[in-house]
Amino acid sequence: MATEYGQGYGWDDGPGFRGEGTGERGHRLPAALRAPIEARSLREFAYLMLSLPLSIFMFTFAVTMMSLGAGLLITFLGVPVLAAGLAGCRALGALERGRARALLGLDVAAPEPLRMRKQGPMGWMGATLKSGASWRHLLYTVIHFPWAVFAFSVAITLWTTGWTLLTYPLWFWVFPMHGGQDGLQLYGDEGHQVYLDNPFEITVTALVGLLLTLATPWIIRALTLVDRVLVGALLGPSKLATRVVELESDRGVVVDTAAADLRRIERDLHDGAQARLVALAMDLGLAKEKLAEDPQAAARMVGEAHGEVKTALQELRDLARGIHPAVLTDRGLDAALSSVASRCTVPVQVEVDLPARPAPAIEGIAYFTVSELLQNISKHSRATRATVDVWRIENRLMLQVVDNGVGGADAGAGSGLAGLAGRLDAVDGILVVDSPVAGPTRVTAELPWRAA
Structure with missing residues (x-):
């Protein structure tokens, strides 16, 4: 609501989507050195590895259903096929939101539900085809496929290359012992070959691998940032729908507040000025009866009533000030x-x-x-x-x-x-x-x- 700020962007090593914000506390290694072995980096790498097979399936499903539905629009069968395709994209979108929640720590709310004007299959198909959220899910399945191919290729290449070169001093002996060559071949043609086989070259290779290994988690983090944007923008509720929900909630608050104010005004009038005016009317009636037989008592009662009138006027002024001060x-x-x-x-x-x-x-x-x-x-x-x-x-x-x-x-x-x-x-x-x-x-x- 209106009384708090802030939302994070990560997991346990920084301000998080779930409210964590531990920063550097509790860690002896700098973030740059511990990033390759952190759980967050492994989760983000796993997310990119899963993106490729899932995106292939989603893209194939979406293109097949939309093409089939569009081709069948000449008959009535095209409408239910298109609706089924969009419904399937919404289901896949729910899977993607769950995967982003589990591996990226990104909690995206479900989009607005279908608004069916009438029940039955026809109402469901109409609501599905008219839903902007359904078409955004379809757009996600199409856009995410080329991005997933690119992100998968970059992530797997950098990750495997970095760790391979970093650990090269541990396994370079495999080449001369079992491979029939001096070491990892860097270059070769018919007359000349270059192998990484002496201590200096092995050390340089490991250092290059260290640099790649340290840089890879940050590159992966940048890649998953694009996924965060896609999931949040296309698979969550639209800004318009969110605004409509906020306005409906605000309207309820305004109505409840107005009703409470009316009840307060009614209570103040009933318990305050109204009760005092009723008592004043009774006192004036008694004074009228005593006017002929006891003028002094009647005058005294009229004076008391005059004081009650002043008190009632002050209460009414206070009440009016509470409604809207002049x-x-x-x-x-x-x-x-x-x-x-x-x-x-x-x-x-x-x-x-x-x-x-x-x-x-x-x-x-x-x-x-x-x-x-x-x-x-x-x-x-x-x-x-x-x-x-x-x-x-x-x-x-x-x-x-x-x-x-x-x-x-x-x-x-x-x-x-x-x-x-x-x-x-x-x-x-x-x-x-x-x-x-x-x-x-x-x-x-x-x-x-x-x-x-």
């Missing part, structure tokens, strides 16, 4: 935040630097965000001072509330900060909480800038 509408964020800061239990310094007023909806969210954060400071922080800063960076409205309290605030613990993060997320906002134990607490909110 000072925010009339004078903007600077005056509104200064007003809410004056009601905080600790001294608050407010600094607003905006070239213009944002849209009313964004302005309201910014106001209530700061209001809730200042309420948290009053209730929980035990701070002696706080600051509120509001500014604009390009197309983003930035808010930052800092206090010198005890810290320990956690947006993921089901607190009010979690609800606040959800509200910001509903408008593409971000909430970042930095609150170590013993403080200070720094809460930064980021909202989209929309001009008024």
Whole structure:
């Protein structure tokens, strides 16, 4: 959601897709020296070795089914063949995502499911053929084949050549003993041959093999980076589909928030101003009855009712301020935040630097965000001072509330900060909480800038 950042790119020797980030800790050898024998390098090499046979199968299947389906489109049989081919590509895509997860540590979510408008075979075929994810899977099976051939050839050549030359001092004796020649032949024609057979040449050969062996894992890592891009871009959910899911989720948050606000307003009216006005009406009725027989008592009751009217008016003002303060509408964020800061239990310094007023909806969210954060400071922080800063960076409205309290605030613990993060997320906002134990607490909110 909106309260955390970061995603890694590897396995156990660096920041990982699964959250690991051990770096160089616990290793005595530098990364360049230990790379050839690391588990990550072996997994990536295994991934490239498996890519060739799997890509051959996927390419053959996809081309066969698409060609057969296209050829049969003159009859009705072409449609189910094409749909079956696309469905098979989706199944192969699931296999590829699993292989990338197991060997590359790349966790790619499944694409959006088929949206069938009607049940039955016809509905399934129509949904499969209309699905953009199905065609992206087909594109992957076609594109991945030539890449897999190239990556396989480079990886197997470098890996075998490097280890062969590195270990040459251990097995060069095989040639004179069993091969009938002095050593590994570097060059040869009818009149001249060059063999790697003396100690200097053997040492140089091993050094060249060492360099190749050390370089190969990094070249393989670069090759698998292309596979990561292909899998993530073609076999995962599309950006549009992901955005639709986010908007649907945000819409649910907005609806739930609006319903909760309506229930709060109804409860405040029922328990506060409404109950007070009912009691006021009863008191005025009693005063009316006593007006003729006991004018002094009636006057006293009218005075008490007058005080109740003032209290009810104050409660209604407070309730209206909680819905949308008039000072925010009339004078903007600077005056509104200064007003809410004056009601905080600790001294608050407010600094607003905006070239213009944002849209009313964004302005309201910014106001209530700061209001809730200042309420948290009053209730929980035990701070002696706080600051509120509001500014604009390009197309983003930035808010930052800092206090010198005890810290320990956690947006993921089901607190009010979690609800606040959800509200910001509903408008593409971000909430970042930095609150170590013993403080200070720094809460930064980021909202989209929309001009008024």
